[in-house]
Amino acid sequence: MKPVSLGPPYRRDALRRLAGTEFDVLVVGGGIVGAGAALDATSRGLSVALVEARDWASGTSSRSSKLVHGGLRYLEQRDFGLVREALRERALLLTRLAPHLVRPVPFLYPLRHRLWERCYVGAGVTLYDTMGGSRVMPRHRQLSRGAALREAPALRRDALVGAVQYYDAQVDDARYTMMVARTAAHYGACVATRTEVTGFLREGERVTGAAVLDTETGVEIPVRARRVVNATGVWTDGAGRMAQTRTPFSVRASKGVHLLVRRDRIPLNTGLICRTGKSVLFVIPWGRHWIIGTTDTPWEDGPDGPVAAPGDVGYLLDEVNALLRTPLTLDDVEGVYAGLRPLLSGETDDTTRLSREHTVAEPVPGLVVVTGGKFTTYRVMAQDAVDAAAGGLEEAVPPSATARLPILGAVGFEVLWNERRHLAEGSGLHVARVEHLLKRYGSCIPELLALIAQDPSLGEPLPGAPDYLCAEAVYAATHEGALTLEDVLARRLRVSMEERDGGLAAARHVAGLIGPVLGWDAADRTAELDRYVRYVQAERGEDAPAAGDPAALATPA
Known part of the structure; x- marks a missing residue:
């Protein structure tokens, strides 16, 4: 079917x-x-x-930490049932339900005390492995300070005495x-x-x-x-x-804020996790970026439109800079997003x-x-x-x-992954592009390649967002239910959070690609561009420019 x-x-x-x-x-x-x-x-x-x-x-x-994990910190709360359940679900997602969308990621947990912390954390991670992680993931390993710094040369030498490395998993949540x-x-x-x-x-x-x-x-x-x-x-x-x-x-909202910085600003071969005074700090690989998060603060302003306050950004930078040899600055932050967790609040x-x-x-x-x-x-x-x-x-x-029941794109993914070089030769795409598509579409990739075969220009990188192909924007509208520029640039592609300009440079070209599919005329296209400018401004907590202001978009008409 x-x-x-x-x-x-x-x-x-x-x-x-x-x-x-x-x-x-x-x-x-x-x-x-x-x-x-x-x-x-x-x-x-x-x-x-x-x-x-x-x-x-x-x-x-669409605004989570992008992790599929058991919740290592919940072991400390002795919530063994929740951790076991989450690890079982993680294994299902990795092996059966969505191997094209969920993949393993190593994490380094820096240790700051020589004996008791290594024993304490090591025992917790051993239990984590035993409760489900070792069946589908490599087991954790204990690292000396020297070995940890080879995995994470970005870290200050005085920020750790050793480390534990373990595995969890990652997903594009949207x-x-x-x-x-x-x-x-x-x-x-x-x-x-x-x-x-x-x-x-x-x-x-x-x-x-x-x-x-x-x-x-x-x-x-x-x-x-x-x-x-x-x-x-x-x-x-x-x-x-x-x-x-x-x-x-009742449901009480908690705000979680994340930053994106370029991968080359933090030389690491692994993700990072450490405890802070208020929450847990993650540094998570994400394409050309690291995701740094998260905060955990009450949100009382209603469920629509949470934004990151300057204090949220400053807090995350302070926490990660406590570990780094070369501190990050505001100029290194290329993207910010904020989301709300639905927390139960019983009487x-x-x-x-x-x-x-x-x-x-x-x-x-x-x-x-x-x-x-x-x-x-x-x-x-x-x-x-x-x-x-x-x-x-x-x-x-x-x-x-x-x-x-596998998620769409899972069945046949492994076979196509093994054939990725042949797919590249047949489509004229670089093998790295084919790998990118397979990790996003799995066995639905022939539908993308068919669009490119019909119009080879769709095999070109998207202007203003070169990590993606033009075909992906078109496919979002033809197959994935995208109805607006925001749908495409914020969730089908993750351009709005990955590009420093929030995707404004790509917006006009994407409007030209998806407008014919969605039946837009010139007025519809202008209105969509205006709405997207306002979306980007709202995400950043900034005032939007006047409607129709051409300076809002980075590319000319």
């Missing part, structure tokens, strides 16, 4: 299905948990709709979320972005669906469903108010513990709410939510199948 394309014809059909079908399950929220719930439900044979007010992963699920949603559509789910829930439909006390606004056209659609799953993360409390109900928990429960776990509740008949948790354990969260929803259906529903 050919993978489903989420391009414009699919969206038109999806909107008609939303209006004309009563679904078994309607999932609200297109983050990783909502996408996972849609896939879980449809793989059990249920009819499923998934609606998202903005874009796949446009909230928390891309993974979109691929889960696309996999759900592949198996029959009706999925649509820019579809905002404005209220819930009810029959007496029971929730029987939702009023959904197509924000592209302004048309409101009543979507009927036997069960509704609310997977809106930091927007959970707002959705509860919309349903005129109070859940047995009597220990919120420190709850914030690392997830919960599922049914506050009113017909409405299931799932929130909390972490990216790595999204599949378990989705399974628990669908289990709860299925319990309200009259007929028996099969158990979850997602532990055995």
Whole structure:
């Protein structure tokens, strides 16, 4: 069966299905948990709709630390069950579900005390290996100071007496979320972005669906469903108010800020992790950059548009500079992003513990709410939510199948990876470009190469964002459901956070590439460019220029 394309014809059909079908399950929220719930439900044979007010992963699920990990620090809290569960999920993602999107990364944990800390950390990492890491990852190793500095020459000699090196895994969070949603559509789910829930439909006390606004056209659609799953993360409390109900928990947002700096500014052969007074500091490889994070501070200003304050940036620079021989400055920071974690805040429960776990509740008949948790354990969260929803259906529903269900692009990935040199010869691309595409699209790569075969100019690097090919921008619109410049440059490609200008230099060219696919005229294109300028300015906490200001874009018309 050919993978489903989420391009414009699919969206038109999806909107008609939303209006004309009563679904078994309607999932609200297109983050990783909502996408996972849609896939879980449809793989059990249920009819499923998934609606998202903005874009796949446009909230928390595109702004994480990009890690798939067990949570080494949770061992210190003796939360062994959570760590074991996360390590099991990490192994599934690496070996079965998404080997094209999830890959191992080594991390160095600098030690500052000669004996007790080495024993303490070593025991923790040994347990980490034993609980699941050693089955799919290399085991940890103890390093002397000299060996650690050979792995991490950027570190000050007096910043460590030795180190422990262990492995975790990494993922492009936004891309993974979109691929889960696309996999759900592949198996029959009706999925649509820019579809905002404005209220819930009810029959007496029971929730029987939702009023959904197509924000592209302004048309409101009543979507009927036997069960509704609310997977809106930091927007959970707002959705509860919309349903005129109070859940047995509330969600408190915590802001996490990350910086991007060029790889050559921090000479390392490994990622880094160390504890700080307030959180955990990561230095994570990401293409031509390092991601430095994260903060963990309360956010009270509502779930929309978190931004990094100067103090957040200064804190991260201070913490990483305490380790580095050559300190970083503000000029080294090429990108910044901020996201919100949905932390559980119960009335009597220990919120420190709850914030690392997830919960599922049914506050009113017909409405299931799932929130909390972490990216790595999204599949378990989705399974628990669908289990709860299925319990309200009259007929028996099969158990979850997602532990055995590869994400789109996984099947055949290893074969194509082994054939990457032949793919390069046949396409005219450099083998490094083919490897880049395989790590992003897996066995869907023939669709990209077909676009390039039809128009060889699409095989050229994208002006203003040369890490990506022009074909990738087009594919985002034709196959991956991107409807705006922001969708393409912020989430299908990660240009907005990777380029110092936020992707402004690439925006005009991308608009020219995707405009014909999306039916834009000259006025639409100008409006899209204006909106993207405002998005970049808002992400940076800056005032936007006047509408239509040509100086806002780095490339001429």
